[in-house]
Amino acid sequence: xxxxxxxxxxxxxxxxTPVQPGCVSIYLCGATVQAAPHIGHIRSGxxxxxxxxxxxxRGYDVTFVRNxxxxxxxxxxxxxxxxxxxxxxxxxxERAFNDAYAALGCLPPTYEPRATGHITEMxxxxxxxxxxxxAYEADGNVYFDVRSWGEYLELSRQxxxxxxxxxxxxxxxxxxxxxxxxxxxxKPGEPSWxxxxxxxxxxxxxxxxxxxxxxxxxxxxxxxxGLDLIFPHHENEIAQAKAFGDDFARYWVHxxxxxxxxxxxxxxxxxxxxxxxxxxxxxPIVLRYYLGTPHxxxxxxxxxxxxxxxxxxxxxxxxxxxxxxxxxxxEVAPAAEVPPAFAEAMDDDLGVPQALAVxxxxxxxxxxxxxxxxxEAAVARLAEVRAMLGVLGLDPLDPEWAGEGGERGxxxxxxxxxxxxxxxxxxxxxxxxxxxxxxxxxxxxxxQSGLVVEDSPQxxxxxxxxx
Numbered sequence: 001x002x003x004x005x006x007x008x009x010x011x012x013x014x015x016x017t018p019v020q021p022g023c024v025s026i027y028l029c030g031a032t033v034q035a036a037p038h039i040g041h042i043r044s045g046x047x048x049x050x051x052x053x054x055x056x057x058r059g060y061d062v063t064f065v066r067n068x069x070x071x072x073x074x075x076x077x078x079x080x081x082x083x084x085x086x087x088x089x090x091x092x093x094e095r096a097f098n099d100a101y102a103a104l105g106c107l108p109p110t111y112e113p114r115a116t117g118h119i120t121e122m123x124x125x126x127x128x129x130x131x132x133x134x135a136y137e138a139d140g141n142v143y144f145d146v147r148s149w150g151e152y153l154e155l156s157r158q159x160x161x162x163x164x165x166x167x168x169x170x171x172x173x174x175x176x177x178x179x180x181x182x183x184x185x186x187k188p189g190e191p192s193w194x195x196x197x198x199x200x201x202x203x204x205x206x207x208x209x210x211x212x213x214x215x216x217x218x219x220x221x222x223x224x225x226g227l228d229l230i231f232p233h234h235e236n237e238i239a240q241a242k243a244f245g246d247d248f249a250r251y252w253v254h255x256x257x258x259x260x261x262x263x264x265x266x267x268x269x270x271x272x273x274x275x276x277x278x279x280x281x282x283x284p285i286v287l288r289y290y291l292g293t294p295h296x297x298x299x300x301x302x303x304x305x306x307x308x309x310x311x312x313x314x315x316x317x318x319x320x321x322x323x324x325x326x327x328x329x330x331e332v333a334p335a336a337e338v339p340p341a342f343a344e345a346m347d348d349d350l351g352v353p354q355a356l357a358v359x360x361x362x363x364x365x366x367x368x369x370x371x372x373x374x375x376e377a378a379v380a381r382l383a384e385v386r387a388m389l390g391v392l393g394l395d396p397l398d399p400e401w402a403g404e405g406g407e408r409g410x411x412x413x414x415x416x417x418x419x420x421x422x423x424x425x426x427x428x429x430x431x432x433x434x435x436x437x438x439x440x441x442x443x444x445x446x447x448q449s450g451l452v453v454e455d456s457p458q459x460x461x462x463x464x465x466x467x
Contacts, residue, residue, distance in 0.1 A: 001058065003347050005222070006297060008230065008252040009155050013349050018221050019250060023061045026052065027212045027249070029225035029233065030066040030112070032204075033093035034074040037100045038272035039291060039302070040258035040265030046288060047255040047296040047350075048224050049106040050392060054346050057338070057391050065215045066109040068094055071116050072204055076190055086191055087116075100275035104288045105393045105400050111215050115207040119193045122202055122210045125244055126182055126195075134243040138173025140185030140198040146178050149239045155252060156231040180236050182206040205236035212237075213246055223249035227256055228264065255296045265302065273302065282307060285401050289314045289394055293356050297349075313360075317385070318396050320363045320370075324382035325397070326461075327375050332397060336383035346391065359388045420451060424460045427453075 003016040018024055028048050031041060045066070055062050070090035079086040094114075101108075126142050129135035134148045146152045146160065153160060163178055171181050181203040186192035192199035212220065225234065234252065241248040257264045265272055278287055290310035294300050325332070338346075339362065345354035366381030389395040423442060430438040443453050446462065454461050 001343075001347065003055070003058065004349055005251055005253055006349050008254050014251065016221075016251065018060070019219055022059070023063070024055045024222070025063045025216045025220035026065065026222045026224060027208070027216055027220060028064070028066045028109075028223075029208060029229055030068050031094070031097045032069040032072055032074060033090045033097060034072070034078050036093055036096040037275050038258075038265055039275055039278060039287070040272065041097070042100050042104060042106075042275055043258050043291050043300070044224070044226050044255050045101050045106050046104060046292045046393075048253075050292055050296075050352065051222075051224075051253070051350055052107065053391050053393060054350065062110070063216065064107075064109045065111045065113070065212070067208060067211050068097075068112060068114045069204065069207065070094065070114045071191065071201055080189070096276065103275065103279050103284045104291070105285070107393075113211045113215065115202055115211075116193075118207060118211050118214065119202070121214050122183070122206050123195050125206065125210050125213070125240065128244050129182075129240065132243060132245075134239075135182060136175065137197045138175075140200055141171055141173060141181055142183035142195075142197055143171075143174055143179040144182055144236065144240060144243075145175065146180070146239065147176060149243050151242065152239050153231075153235060155235050155238055158231065180205065180232065182240065205233055206240060208233070209237045209240040209244070209246075209248075212248070213241065213244075218245070219247035220249060222251045222253055224253045224255070227254045230254060253296075256299045258291070258300045258302055260302050262301070282311070285394060285396065286311045286314055292392060292394075293352050295349075295351065295353055314394070317359065317363055317389070317394075320366050321382065321385060321389075321396055322461075323370055324366055324378045324385075327370060328379045328382065334383060336380070336387045338387045338391065339384055342388050342391075352392065355388065355392075359385060359392075362388070420446070420462050424453070424462065428460065 004013050005016050006012070007014045026048065028044070030045075031037065048064075048066075052062050052064050068090075071086065075086050075089055078089050082089065126135060129144065130137070130142070133145075135142055135144050137143075153163070160178065171184070182205070183195065183197065184200050184203055185197075186199040186201070190201065192201055212223070223234065223237075238248060259265060260273075275287075282290075286307070290307050291300065293310070300306075339358055342355045342358040345351040345358065348354075362381050362384050366378050366385065369375075369377035369381060386395050386397065390398065393400075395401070423446065427439050427442040430436075430442065446453055451462050
């Protein structure tokens, strides 16, 4: 068994060999909490949640770090616009991100450090870089000297002389306009922390180099994030960390975007779809299926039609799980190994689409077993399907999804169930009288209301149909 991953720095798929046998260390660039998350933000968390789950299934002990950028220009600008403290903006949106991750079934990270909680580590890294001749202070700012590091731009493979980086506002004293700020001198009305070079606040890139060093050491396995972070963020992280003396990440893994009309989903384009609103319209497990099942390196073009297709596809899987569970007498199938074809797909750069094809094939086999009244085969296929869905975070029988929709949703389900049962009793009475026209009319009316009625040996059963 060898897991293989596409390494952005190598531009190829590589066999994965961990720094420490049996262990995997992952650093994922998390949220900049200036606003509530849209589904494009959460896709990255979902992709790396599936990566983490697969490593754990394969027996690795995973340390997963996902940071929170709780101070930057955008947060400060939002605070000024809303006339609220910067930390109130950050904390409010940090909670919104965590709610979104939890709603879509992401496991909590091992550590989730905030930038403002690691100023000491950032100062220590800047001091070390200044001593080594890779950084300098000017007017209270601290800059990284990009020409001092010959390997700069090794990840994005750009040419330094062709790189244009205009000086940022207030970034005075640069030796080269392409030097980037690790520390920004204080401006009126902005938060600040004391340093040997005067009060100020962190630049964006420094926090991740410092926090990866603190929580994962001088070398770790995987650094992840969206494609848009390759330059400048990840490029600058590498320069800081390696110039400081760290080996840093062995593998660089980047997920693609969620797009609308071909554009990256973003607040600035006004085309974002907030997770908090989406979960009111769609079941969270369906959203996870929609965002998590394409290959992580493939773009997702958002549309309601594609979401409806995902809903129908997952309903087929969920319907089999429910029917097979009834055939098993309500007993949850014992844990099973995933089929070899599923494992092969996941080992090959997390090939979720190919793995999902195995899920659907196994569901069809299970449905055939149910149709043939082969309980043993149906229960065996149920165990395999649940094992595969567990890896993808999509097992509908997992307690994670037991309260889907919240307490109010559970209350409403009970009310609806009682009402539907009354109608189904009328339908059963009509069937008993052989009044097939009335029975069919009742079933059709329920279908028009969005309910699907199935006749089983245990009696009629209803479920929500595709919208």
